[in-house]
Amino acid sequence: DAGVIQSPRHEVTEMGQEVTLRCKPISGHDYLFWYRQTMMRGLELLIYFNNNVPIDDSGMPEDRFSAKMPNASFSTLKIQPSEPRDSAVYFCASRHNRVQNEQYFGPGTRLTVT
Amino acid sequence: GIQVEQSPPDLILQEGANSTLRCNFSDSVNNLQWFHQNPWGQLINLFYIPSGTKQNGRLSATTVATERYSLLYISSSQTTDSGVYFCAVENYLQGAQKLVFGQGTRLTINP
Numbered sequence: 001d002a003g004v005i006q007s008p009r010h011e012v013t014e015m016g017q018e019v020t021l022r023c024k025p026i027s028g029h030d031y032l033f034w035y036r037q038t039m040m041r042g043l044e045l046l047i048y049f050n051n052n053v054p055i056d057d058s059g060m061p062e063d064r065f066s067a068k069m070p071n072a073s074f075s076t077l078k079i080q081p082s083e084p085r086d087s088a089v090y091f092c093a094s095r096h097n098r099v100q101n102e103q104y105f106g107p108g109t110r111l112t113v114t
Numbered sequence: 115g116i117q118v119e120q121s122p123p124d125l126i127l128q129e130g131a132n133s134t135l136r137c138n139f140s141d142s143v144n145n146l147q148w149f150h151q152n153p154w155g156q157l158i159n160l161f162y163i164p165s166g167t168k169q170n171g172r173l174s175a176t177t178v179a180t181e182r183y184s185l186l187y188i189s190s191s192q193t194t195d196s197g198v199y200f201c202a203v204e205n206y207l208q209g210a211q212k213l214v215f216g217q218g219t220r221l222t223i224n225p
């Protein structure tokens with residue numbers, strides 16, 4: 001398996017622009033997670049899906065952030081409008097429901113908002 | 115919520131040395147994972163170890179769930195071991211599927 005795939009790997013945008021991050025989970029995994037990593041706050045969970053349904057979005061910082069999972073092989077995290085404080089590395093992870101409880105992480109998207 | 119503390123925050127060693135990284139957690143856990151974040155930022159799974167001991171080559175890990183800590187051992191360190199090591203835990207009663215990460219131990223292996 002190719003592992004969790006994220007795109008783009010790097011994104012530089014100007015404040016106020018819309019940003020869309022993409023994720024393809026490992027085939028057959030039932031859970032998909034979005035995390036954000038910053039120097040100040042470390043790694044924090046934003047939202048997770050089970051069978052394409054959002055289960056817990058309590059970590060989403062504010063209404064400017066939204067996430068969707070239209071099918072089992074694709075998810076997006078959208079920021080609109082973006083702000084400089086959104087600059088971070090965003091990770092997507094997936095997990096299988098019935099095998100071990102390990103989460104597997106993608107390579108991340110490094111977002112810079114100027 | 116559950117708290118995760120890792121120590122030491124930084125560790126600098128010479129190639130060939132052994133090291134022990136510690137993870138303390140404030141409540142019982144159903145899941146504990148160790149990750150290595152390499153210098154390119156990739157988070158790599160090392161161990162899934164909510165209890166007991168596991169070994170994988172030069173790396174081994176032990177979790178003593180009743181005493182709420184886990185240890186990661188690295189033997190005969192190599193420069194490629196450099197990076198940040200994270201411990202992450204999950205407590206189903208406090209939030210199923212929510213991995214809570216420690217702040218990490220930054221390991222630097224000098225040649």
